[in-house]
Amino acid sequence: MIVVYFVASLLATTVSAGSAADLVGTWTTKSRAVITGPGFYDAVNDKLIEPSLTGISFSFTTDGHFEEAFYRAVANPQNPACPKGIMQWQHGTYTIGHDGSLHLTPIAVDGRQLLSDPCSSSTGTYTRYNQTEKYNSFTVAVDPYYDSMRLDLYSFDGSPMHPMYLAYKPPEMLPTTTLNPISKKTKRHLDRKTKPSFDLGKLVSKDNLIDPNRLMWVGIIMSAMGGIAMFMS
């Protein structure tokens, strides 16, 4: 308890609410396995590239663009030995509110998601992904333990995301303009089953991104399903 208080007061003295200039760069979780840019999303072939470990990455530019890459394992309560894998990528613009909140508005046609459930299907589901995001606040500070700049995002309910560390500055990103204007070709390409190469042995990284909050994931999967249904209709 005393330690918690000490750490909290230490953070309170060294961390202030973030500004746009603080955000600029590419950030990644501890495993450093997930980095935004062409190594995660191959825009030419419209393909997500599976990282070796789970992780999260965000990039921000000085002129208001963001990109994000998520690779997470999703706990499977029916069969704990068999997590699902989910990859999500999107980019767009960001704004910072007067209250220090961070708002991400994706380019709707560009986002992609690959959901795989290897124990029930040999194919993954590849769809469009479009999710506006709001974070109540964020902080950028030096993390003395990792000797690196650290970004903490706090979600709408105030809970922190996994901490991210600065990987590149200037950021590693795909072009910030629209990559995939809607076309028949894109549509055909997207509405498909793919054979994912998720290696379940490797899926759970040191970041341990299996989320204990199962309800949150149920929500995310439901909205993913909604997205699929919407896309197919």
Ligand SMILES: *[C@@H]1O[C@H](CO)[C@@H](O)[C@H](O)[C@H]1NC(C)=O
């Ligand atoms: C993308 O999401 C936003 C916010 O939820 C919504 O207003 C918009 O209609 C969506 N666009 C598409 C193409 O689904």
